[in-house]
Amino acid sequence: MTTLRGLQQPELSKKLYKIIKAENNVIGAYESAGRERISVASQLSDWGEATGDENLSDVSDKLGVLLSEIGEQEDIFAQNLEDYRGVLKQIxxxxxxxQPVRDQRTKIADEIQKLKYKDPTNTKIVTLEQELVRAEAQSLVADAQLSNVTRQKMKEAFDLNLAATIERAEKQIILAQHARRLLNLIDDTPMVPGDTRKAYEHSTTSREILNEAESDLRAWEPSVVPVESNAADMGSNLMPKPEATASDADAAVASGAAQAHSSQEAISNDADEASTIATS
Amino acid sequence: MTTLRGLQQPELSKKLYKIIKAENNVIGAYESAGRERISVASQLSDWGEATGDENLSDVSDKLGVLLSEIGEQEDIFAQNLEDYRGVLKQIxxxxxxxQPVRDQRTKIADEIQKLKYKDPTNTKIVTLEQELVRAEAQSLVADAQLSNVTRQKMKEAFDLNLAATIERAEKQIILAQHARRLLNLIDDTPMVPGDTRKAYEHSTTSREILNEAESDLRAWEPSVVPVESNAADMGSNLMPKPEATASDADAAVASGAAQAHSSQEAISNDADEASTIATS
Incomplete structure (x- = not known):
């Protein structure tokens, strides 16, 4: 049991929190579709055997293998979406x-306003104004970190999502096209009562189709539009790496941001923690 | 309220009954995935706007359009699977x-056996033996019809299923590849505190990407391995059309199958009814 407060999201992360929740439903739907399709594939093979029709029995058995693999691809897709979802969590x-960094700045500014109105000579105002400068520096750092993380992780998240979409699609096309070849092994010439069907002669061909599908699937390689990223230029503090932009970073420190050190660490720790969650 | 007996399936159709039920769950899962993804797409656009970041806002809005169309394709896929499922229902x-035609034949044969054992001189035996000849003819017709329908509809059903799989896959690849181009419009160069981002200049490009995705999708044409069918040779009585195999059909009639006329009609009516159900 944990406190209810943990369930409340700060205003800033509410929208993404809902998206991440909805994507969990999407993943659940694909897992369920994959599971059911794998089960249908094996039921189809059983049904074909029960017809006592050699032709239907062989084709439905091999078709079941390909349909089961198509179902498997839905499950792999769901797993890949889980990785994408993990990256959204980092944002x-x-x-x-x-959020609390921004709240802190607002709180101090409000306090100064209130004191200036009620007790303009209070010496606490000077202390608070010094605190406000520090809070503003923290806020600047936090905003830069948020912008850096959001842009970079947004690209990373949808790179994963869309690559997974393309992978599922390309692999299912391979499987479905070979499955269509199997269908052509069913002789559906109508027969009259008392006739016997021609002997089934395609069990070698159907085996070959399965083997070809398997080897095409194994030979599959991703062919996606590349998504470029500057992720390598960002340090673990969620800011440009010192070597990359030493002069800019120095300028930022000079402007007072150095005082924001602890807040900066807190946020980058959160991001680290997020990646741990994502991989678990 | 209907009788519980209606829910029981004859032995012969039990396996397919279960498959059809499971496929209903599959369709439900894809409908749910499609619905959720369309909702996530619009939430993503809202989130992007709320970031106040012009670059993220534009890209997430356009990306939302493509993701929503990807979700739409899941729904179209579910509808196509419904057609496939309708064809399975015809089988x-x-x-x-x-089933009752077979049961009838078995019942008469059993009765004859019993009478021959208990009361071998009973004149009812002769009447029953005449009945058995008719029941066997009916059964021969029913078996031919079942074989004809099963082979033909099996091809038709999985032709639809696999064509739908390929259509969804090809269209989602088009959408996902263009969506990846959109991601490249996000400038993810990390910035230092206090920096301002370069002005966003790609809103025309992102518009063009959307237009290209739309026109590629409109230009899409199916490219599937053709599934050949002899469906045209089968008449509405689920047997070869008279003109196609006049001599075979005559032979069948001569062998006593003509007496099976009423049963034959009953089954082909069921098949017709099934196609009505499938399209409703």
Missing amino acids: RNTESAV | RNTESAV
Whole structure:
């Protein structure tokens, strides 16, 4: 049992929180479709055997193998979507971590306003104004980190999502085209009562079709439009790596952002934690 | 409220009955995945707008359009699977209709056996033996009809199923590849605190990508391995059309199958009814 507060999301991460939840339903739907299709494939093979029709029995058995693999691809797709979802969580966790930094700045500014109105000579105002400068620096860092993480992880997340879509599609096309060849092995010439069907002679061909499908599937390689990323330029503190933009980073430190060190660490830790969650 | 007996399936159609039921779950899963993905696409667009980041806002909005269309394709796929499922029902209905014909033959044969044992001189035996000849003829017709329907509809059903799989796959590849181009419009160069991002200049490009995706999708044409069918040679009585195999059909009639006329009609009516159900 945990506190109910844990279930509430900061305003900043509410939208993504809902998206991540909805994607969980999507993944569940694909898992269920995959599971049912694998079961249907084996039932189809059983049904074909029960017809006592040698032709139907062989084709439905081999077709079952390909349909089962098509179902398997739905499951692999669901697993890949889970990886995509894990990357979305990294953005959401950064959003959640940035919210209190912003809130803190707003709170101090409000307090200063209130004091200036009620007790304009209070010496606490000077202390608060120094605190506000630090809070604003923290906020600047947090905003840069959020922007860096969001843009980069957005690309990474949908790179995974769309590559998974293409992989499922290409593999299922291979399987479905070979499955269509199997259908042509069914002789559906109508017969009259008392006739016997021609002996079934295609069990070698159907075996070959299965083997070809298997080897085409094994030879599959991704052929996606490349998505370029500058992820390598970002350090673990969610900012440009020092070597990459030393002068810019120095400027930022000079402007007071150095004081924001602890907040910066807190957020990048959250992002690290998020990637741990994503891979678990 | 209907009788519970209606829910029981004859032995012959039990396996297919279960497959058809499982396929209903598969279709439900794809409908649910499609619905959720369309909803996620629009939430993604909202989230992008809420980031206040012009670059993310534009890309997530356009990406949302393509993802929504990918979700739409899941729904079209589910509808196509419904057509496939309708064809499976035609096989199942024929199986159900053939069962009582077989049962009738068995029942008469059993009765003759019993009488011959208990009361070998009973004149009812002769009447029953005449009945058995008719029942056997009916059974021969029913078996031919079942074989004709099963082989033909099996090809038709999986032709639809696999063509739908390929259509969804090819269309989603088109959409996903264009969506990947959109991702490249996100500038994910990490920035330092206080920096401002370069102005976003790709809103025309992103519009063009959407237009190209739309026109590629419109230009899509099926490219499937053809499935050949002899469906045209089968008449509405689920047997070869008279003109196609006049001599065979005559031979069958001469062998006593003509007496089976009423049963034959009953089964082909069931098959007709099945196609009505399938299209409703």
